[in-house]
Amino acid sequence: MSEPAIRIKDLTKDFRIGVRGVKLRAVDNLSLDIYDNQIFGLLGPNGCGKSTTMKIVLGLLEPTRGECSIYGVGSHSVKSRVNVGFLPEAPYFYKFLSGRELVRYYARICGVAKSEINDRTEEVLKLVSMENAAHRRVGTYSKGMLQRIGIAQALVHDPKLVVLDEPTAGVDPIGSHAIAELIVALKERGKTVMLCSHLLAQVEGVCDRVAIMSRGKLVLEGGVDELLEKEDERSLIVGDYNPEAQKEIEAVLEKYGAQLRKVEAPRISLDRLFLQHTDGSAIGSGQDVSDKEGKQ
Helix, strand or coil: CCCCCEEEEEEEEEEEECCCCEEEEEEEEEEEEECCCCEEEEECCCCCCHHHHHHHHCCCCCCCEEEEEECCEECCCHHHHCCEEEECCCCCCCCCCEHHHHHHHHHHHCCCCHHHHHHHHHHHHHHCCCCCCCCCEHHHCCHHHHHHHHHHHHHCCCCCEEEEECCCCCCCHHHHHHHHHHHHHHHHCCCEEEEECCCHHHHHHHCCEEEEEECCEEEEEEEHHHHHECCCCCEEEEECCCHHHCCCHHHHCCCCCCEEEEEECCECCHHHHHHHCCCHHHCCCCEEECHHHHHC
């Protein structure tokens, strides 16, 4: 198997809080691989460690222990971020710039050749359906428009990996649907997308694989279809169904002229799976770690 887009191995991150310097464990021995050309959802309640994990992957924080790499290059290296586009949860953009000027600005920061900046800018503006509003100042944009222009700046240097933190936060249903379609389109263009979101129904509709974190630990990871199927049950989808056959349906399907068209595993919702593996007491909390561990 090829090198993962993101490899996280034995990752632990502790923060010291308060006057006494008590350790708060934000991420606890996390190992995770995200492979190329996947849409991967990283899920968890507030305070579970997913944002900390994302910041370590992007080289914005140093881990206490463990390591992260992007396409085989350690996250501590600036080179690891050459092929990464990032949209933070609450981006701040210069409001006096137009959308087009903003994207051009980030193209220059990301090292796009001068001869390609115009073409790349217009290409990503069209991709996120912002070409008709690109002349307007960013300060006049709605929340949905800000998220779309934010995705445009994350894509202008044509990265292989796109990291999106809550890309639909505060966006209305129509805008959320448009962003979900855009994420799927990125995969069709060969991109790998790492997505953090609390909108579980949306994640279920766009992601290939998901991981659920709780209290800094990885509690579940796998393909969406695989995780949501109930292994010990099957549904029978019957054509021309006769209610009289319900009690002895397996024995009498043929007798009543019904057709067994499909056998499938019934699914639970991603929302229910999420709640089964997290709990309300985990929200906004971390795991205190004795200073003894750090002194060993």
